[in-house]
Amino acid sequence: MELIYSLAIGTFCACGVWLVLRPRTFQVILGLALLSYATNLFIFAMGRLSLNRPPLINPEAGSDPSLYVDPIPQALVLTAIVIGFATTALFLVMLIAARGFTGTDHVDGVEKGE
């Protein structure tokens, strides 16, 4: 599981970096989205991967820590998702505004060679 998980993070991250470096604003925003997926998965992995372990204490099962997974990374991921979602939405608005102002979707606002 760890191998698949880390390969997934690596793939997301590599695609994200490549897209962020592209000259079109839409590619950049997709790249940022992929990078944030990679980051969120990474944060999640920092709580160690495990199966069938809830993050909340079940009164019937008792308070043995080995029955539960660390809840903090999950809370962190949640916060990071919310913040990332909001900033991506903002970026999307700016992308459209930039398209309207400059008439091109190049990140610099001018086409190469103009």
Next chain:
Amino acid sequence: MNVLLQHLPILPIVLPLASAALLLFLPQSRIKLRSSIALLTVLAQALIAAYLLYRLSVPQAGLLEHGVEVYQLGGWLAPYGIVLVVDRLAVLMLALTAAIALPVQIYSLARWDRIGVHYHSMVLLLLMGLNGAFLTGDLFNLFVFFEILLAASYGLLMHGSNAVRVTAGLHYVAVNLVGSLIFLIGVSLIYGVAGTLNMADLSARWAVIPLEERGLFEAGLGILGIAFLIKAGVWPLNFWLPRTYGAASPPAAALFAIMTKVGVYALLRMGSLLSQPDAPAPFGGPWLFYGTVATIWFGSLGMLAARQLTRLVAFSVIASSGTLLAVIAIGVAPAIAPMLLYMIASVPAGTAFFLIAGMSERMRFNSVSETMAPQPTTYTAFMAGEPAEVADNEVDEVGVAIPAALAFLGLAFVSCVILTTGLPPLVGFVAKFSMISALLVPAMDESSGDAWLLIVSLLVAGFAGLFALINRGMRTFWSTGRATPRLSLIEAGPVALLIVLCVMLTIYAGAVLEYLDGTAQWLKDPKAYIQAVIPSAEVPL
């Protein structure tokens, strides 16, 4: 009253948040009500910061034991709950923020708050983010406050949106989003190894992390450090900065002058907390030193090359950021206090510079191209309704005009030049002189090449800045054929206020340096900080 005093540390965060939220519901047309609420909030913040400063610096009035106060949010104890830590450095930064926010807020009332929508809310949220970042004692909370201040700064940069601002904003937002992701990766790596995000707890624990996990932990810190360095504008992570600051409207740019210092603050704080004698500090190695020296040179060369006053000031912000970080990186303890003095001198000077640039731009408003004029097309997209027709470069006819506008601008400009380049007699000179004299000790005694390099860089940066600014000043103020701007008191007053503040700092430099010396001592020994946050912690020292 007692309850209020007890909850004082949270007020710099809650107050702007509440006002910003309130302002969102007030209609845009109630300009007077909106601006007075915003102004009162900033004023209240300044008073709170001043009171906290007073409590810290005059011990007998103090409710603060050992010069530190820990505020537990919701009453949860430290490693589990989130804490705010009020100490000398945090209060200094709070006071500095308030001291520049108040004049900028007054300045913006001239007309800048009306070139877009929700200006006051964004400023207040920016202040909330700044205050929170300075006060928090938790790494993830630091991330959240960084995001709040960044989100507000995106809005402020777009304020009065036009083509230049939006394209500069695209770069700025993209860079900072990547920076935030790097921050998150660093934070989660640290959590994965150390199992805590409380800064004091980390500081107490990191020396006992087993050696085989130490590498991962330090990698996490290094990644975190890169996120801070992006914020601080260190070469080669700062190519976004001049364009962004140059494109922003003057009051927004003026507030941005302190944003690079958040990165400096974060590095200083983490560096101080993680400086254990038995392990090399992960912040402040040779790579940081050479990077920051390169930043000083980059800033100086940029100042020489800049053809626009706002860009020139943006490069001077880079140079000052580099200076601060280089002094931190070289690790000469007696230079820390003068470094802090340089910071509290250069931030108001940079702020005043951006405000002056905003006023002197008007002298050449005929030559401003069409693209610079705000295009209010985006307002409808936000269903905000168009604001009153006030253009960026429209000559202001409201308010009391002050006489001899050109003389005032020139004088203010010269004062700022003196401050940023570190010429006598103002406080910039005191700071630079004591920094260099502190650096001369290792330079002479141990013939340390790094110290010499830094001294030479500081002197060269001073001369380059002087040359560039005087050159630009002569072209702006002495050339013929320019319209004399009409300045209203509300614009000139804040600049005068900032300069008077710096003059006061010069006059009371002794007392200020004493406070800063205490701060440097406090940073050097993080034991008291850790014990204040976690009384039960066993500090490995």
